[in-house]
Amino acid sequence: MLADNRFLIDLAHTKMPYGKYKDRYLIDLPEHYIVWYHQKGFPKGKLGDMLTQVYELKLNGLEDLIRNIRKQYPKP
Known part of the structure; x- marks a missing residue:
């Protein structure tokens, strides 16, 4: 599995x-x-990276993409 895929599943x-x-x-x-x-500044580290990605996903109306990933790939 690619690192980007793993990141999205973790997200x-x-x-x-x-x-x-x-x-x-x-x-x-x-x-x-x-x-x-986004205006204040995201926290450092993995949480900040994830919140940055959430901002971009919401900005582009792609929240359901992550919800579908959560359904298709149950938490390990």
Whole structure:
């Protein structure tokens, strides 16, 4: 499996680890929250990379792509 594929599968199963939206899948975070992070600056590391990708996916209306991946590839 390609690294990009693994990243998308991980993204589909990752939940917000803290804050008001703790335990919510990243792709299901409210758009205003993701936009706020985009303006403020995403956190460093893997979570920041994933939130950046979520921003791009939401910007282009591709949230269902990640939801379908979550259904097709159950969490290992």
